[in-house]
Amino acid sequence: MTQTAEPGTPRRPSTGGSVVLSVDTMGGDRGPATVVAGVALSAEKNPDLRFILHGPEAELSKLVSRKRGLAERCEIRDAQSVVSMSDKPAQVIRSAQGTSMWSAIESVRNGEATVAVSCGNTGALMALSVIRLRKLPGVNRPAIACLWPSRNAQGFNVMLDCGADIRADAPDLLQYALMGASYAKNGLGVERPRVGLLNVGTEEHKGRAELKLAHDLISVASADGNFDYIGFVEGGDLPSDRVDVIVTDGFTGNVALKTGEGTAKLVGDFMRDAFANSIMSKFAALLALTSLKRLQKRIDPRRVNGGVFLGLNATVVKSHGSADATGVSAALKLAFQLAQSGFHDRLAARVAQAAAAAEDRTAALPGTEP
Amino acid sequence: MTQTAEPGTPRRPSTGGSVVLSVDTMGGDRGPATVVAGVALSAEKNPDLRFILHGPEAELSKLVSRKRGLAERCEIRDAQSVVSMSDKPAQVIRSAQGTSMWSAIESVRNGEATVAVSCGNTGALMALSVIRLRKLPGVNRPAIACLWPSRNAQGFNVMLDCGADIRADAPDLLQYALMGASYAKNGLGVERPRVGLLNVGTEEHKGRAELKLAHDLISVASADGNFDYIGFVEGGDLPSDRVDVIVTDGFTGNVALKTGEGTAKLVGDFMRDAFANSIMSKFAALLALTSLKRLQKRIDPRRVNGGVFLGLNATVVKSHGSADATGVSAALKLAFQLAQSGFHDRLAARVAQAAAAAEDRTAALPGTEP
Structure with a gap:
């Protein structure tokens, strides 16, 4: 074998x-x-x-x-x-x-x-x-990095791990930060990526013990690395323009990814329902076709297809x-x-x-x- | 004191x-x-x-x-x-x-x-x-239950815990299932709530050890309870019509909640951008005002305001x-x-x-x- x-x-x-x-x-x-x-x-x-x-x-x-x-x-x-x-x-x-x-x-x-x-x-x-x-050499847990539509100039943020492993301890999260920063630089052309650690609040006292430890490890490593560490970020920051790379364990990352996809799909379906509602709104949708297509393209999950194994x-x-x-x-x-x-x-x-x-x-x- | x-x-x-x-x-x-x-x-x-x-x-x-x-x-x-x-x-x-x-x-x-x-x-x-x-009496960890806009007839699904506690073991998750089912029945009028356990896949072998144990505990309890247990669900199921109550720990729940809110807001912003793009699309938006307002109302986070401490x-x-x-x-x-x-x-x-x-x-x- x-x-x-x-x-x-x-x-x-x-x-x-x-x-x-x-x-x-x-x-x-x-x-x-x-x-x-x-x-x-x-x-x-x-x-x-x-x-x-x-x-x-x-x-x-x-x-x-x-x-x-x-x-x-x-x-x-x-x-x-x-x-x-x-x-x-x-x-x-x-x-x-x-x-x-x-x-x-x-x-x-x-x-x-x-x-x-x-x-x-x-x-x-x-x-x-x-x-x-x-x-x-030096990597304990490989990770899957995915792209998240965002308000940033590059159009996407990087999130990892999206589900390679259901757990990650502090040194793993540090490596995700390094690998994610490298990916943002080479895959998205972000000169100096800003890295955030996903948590339930941005205050330093919040979250699980391994997150506090990872917070310290990434802080120290950012001094040598070519990235800025901005500290804890929350789920609402995934599409935000204050961060380029979001680091989390594969369980949380996978749930967040599928939640984001599911929510975008729900809003899209509701939008279609709304426009199909009356003759007036159907006519309006026709008029706004170019705009709607542009919107469609911006949130089209097919455009961000590709999880990268790091x-x-x-x-x-x-x-x-x-x-x-x-x-x-x-x-x-x-x-x-x-x-x-x-x-x-x-x-x-x-x-x-x-x-x-x-x-x-x-x-x-x-x-x-x- | x-x-x-x-x-x-x-x-x-x-x-x-x-x-x-x-x-x-x-x-x-x-x-x-x-x-x-x-x-x-x-x-x-x-x-x-x-x-x-x-x-x-x-x-x-x-x-x-x-x-x-x-x-x-x-x-x-x-x-x-x-x-x-x-x-x-x-x-x-x-x-x-x-x-x-x-x-x-x-x-x-x-x-x-x-x-x-x-x-x-x-x-x-x-x-x-x-x-x-x-x-x-009998509750180890209280939970926060929140409402999630969904495709279900009642318009919302219940998710808990949304962040009362950053951890939950199997017996806690069982209690969340019981409390969430009770909330769906009394708060949303769902006659026989369907309960799902949030995981990274729907297959029985997936996920952390405490989830497999919770899966068994909730299965057994559903026989006595007035709810149906549908097994593991994924992030994409949060707004779906195959489940009414989604059970998870407060860390994952909090990240999912904020991710969903952030995604809905992003799509909403992109939509506004799209309609503000040309005179034609502004006119279309005017024509579709009623439809857009209906959509707005359906995804308005203010309508689902209220986390309930259980x-x-x-x-x-x-x-x-x-x-x-x-x-x-x-x-x-x-x-x-x-x-x-x-x-x-x-x-x-x-x-x-x-x-x-x-x-x-x-x-x-x-x-x-x-």
């Missing part, structure tokens, strides 16, 4: 300055046709992108050949089995060899591609990623299981940006630097000198 | 079938004028309501006398000092005697009023309520600190409904019945007979 399932010595796509993404075409709710449609959209928009597609070869070949010019930019890796949404991570680890998800991760593991993208089962994808890619020896992007072609394309775009910015190496360097700085501080404490 | 600050033997307002609410007029962001305006709104709508107002007598007399017919329905209790938003609960406990908040709780404690309402500091209000009213020997309603007159009036309406339905006695009976049933089950276990 520890043997690597290397798919022979693959012919590498000629990369000449381009970025190669490894794409799991299976495991999403809409099947490989939707994923390939998303790949085609991204390929059209971005001539520097190349793809390795993992899934059933015959079907993928047919889908790819239907899109003009796509075949030259895609390499197909046959994988007949699939990790389903209901598979438990523990089962998946035992039986994932030969699945498209495993294969997609392998392409990143062996350096053929820079970032892996999958619409599949989140728990299984994280479990396989940890086992095959391994954790970055703290591993390569970057993995998790797309929504229900993503349509636009959603898949958004996840691929995010993967491209991260690949192109050299995000992974910068993140690794930052984590290593923080670990070294912490060691220096410990060594400098009175009484700890040899 | 254990001495009671009974304000003499108060002249009780003549109640003849009416409901008396005890109102703390201080401690909100907008001062007593706003609270008295809210009281006047409620008094106008509901002839069965009477009030005991707590705060600076001279100012309150002046405010009350300006509203026609209000003076006959209000009794004023002079309280010169005030609990501020920044006071820490531990400080407040030592020095709260003589504040309007303390006085408002006393009127409920000594039976003059049925429900107390305050816009003040939540932590202080909960701490004083626990100390002066004491916990209901698990004490009387009911306390916490209004938003920033509530305007409409918001205060909504909190008073909720307090009135709860008072009129005999909610408190029913809740106490249900908690006692559940405790007895649990004892019976333990006694019936093989090997536990005498």
Whole structure:
């Protein structure tokens, strides 16, 4: 079981300055046709992108050949089995060899591609990623970072952990802060990210014990890092412009993420109801079509599709299981940006630097000198 | 310090079938004028309501006398000092005697009023309520229940705990389920509430250990109770129509509540931006005014103003600190409904019945007979 399932010595796509993404075409709710449609959209928009597609070869070949010019930019890796949404991570680890998800991760593991993208089962994808890619030295718990529509200039805030792990202690939260800051810088172009720690109030005496400890750790680390620590933030600050990166444990982050999505959807549904209510309001909606479409676009969850796995020896992007072609394309775009910015190496360097700085501080404490 | 600050033997307002609410007029962001305006709104709508107002007598007399017919329905209790938003609960406990908040709780404690309402500091209000009213026999942690706009016929779902305590173990979560079901029945008129436990997934193997245990406890209790237990729910289910009562710890609940409010506000702001964008869309907004107002009303946080403290020997309603007159009036309406339905006695009976049933089950276990 520890043997690597290397798919022979693959012919590498000629990369000449381009970025190669490894794409799991299976495991999403809409099947490989939707994923390939998303790949085609991204390929059209971005001539520097190349793809390795993992899934059933015959079907993928047919889908790819239907899109003009796509075949030259895609390499197909046959994988007949699939990790389903209901598979438990523990089962998946035992039986994932030969699945498209495993294969997609392998392409990143062996350096053929820079970032892996999958619409599949989140728990299984994280479990396989940890086992095959391994954790970055110095990282205890990897995290999933997601984007949150916000009032900031960059249009989004970063929140992590969104559900990689249901718990996090203070040193984990510190690492989330470092990794999140690095992501905001490289993924969103925020020069000096402001980091906040999610709590039930902004006063220092509030919250659980591990949050008070994390508060102190992040304060100290911000002196060495390229970020500002603004202290505790609340749920209402997730879309605010006073913070760029919100740090929390994966349980709270997951509930917050789904609550935000659910609330936005509720308001959207109520809005549709309101406009469908009378002939007058239907006419008004027609007049306001451009405005409503702009609004729709601003809160469209498909535009912010892509949870990024941080703290591993390569970057993995998790797309929504229900993503349509636009959603898949958004996840691929995010993967491209991260690949192109050299995000992974910068993140690794930052984590290593923080670990070294912490060691220096410990060594400098009175009484700890040899 | 254990001495009671009974304000003499108060002249009780003549109640003849009416409901008396005890109102703390201080401690909100907008001062007593706003609270008295809210009281006047409620008094106008509901002839069965009477009030005991707590705060600076001279100012309150002046405010009350300006509203026609209000003076006959209000009794004023002079309280010169005030609990501020920044006071820490531990400080407040030592020095709260003589504040309007303390006085408002006393009127409920000594039976003059049925429900107390305050816009003040939540932590202080909960701490004083626990100390002066004491916990209901059998309740370990009191909880704050809030209302969440939803797709259900009743228009709202109940979530608890919204932040009374930052932790809850399995037996606490069970009590939240019982108290929340009782609240949904008496406060919202839901005949047979459906209760769900908030988690990061709906599968039984997911989540923290205390959630799995709580899952089992609530399952068993639902057999005796007048509610259905639907198992785990996710953040996206908070506004959904598959559940009426969502149970969670106060840390998660508080983050979810503020996240939902923040998201709704963001979408609302984006919508305003969209309609302000062009002359055409401004005209459209004018045409759709009725529809937009209906939408506004449906998601107006002032309409759902009022966190209810559950698990004490009387009911306390916490209004938003920033509530305007409409918001205060909504909190008073909720307090009135709860008072009129005999909610408190029913809740106490249900908690006692559940405790007895649990004892019976333990006694019936093989090997536990005498």
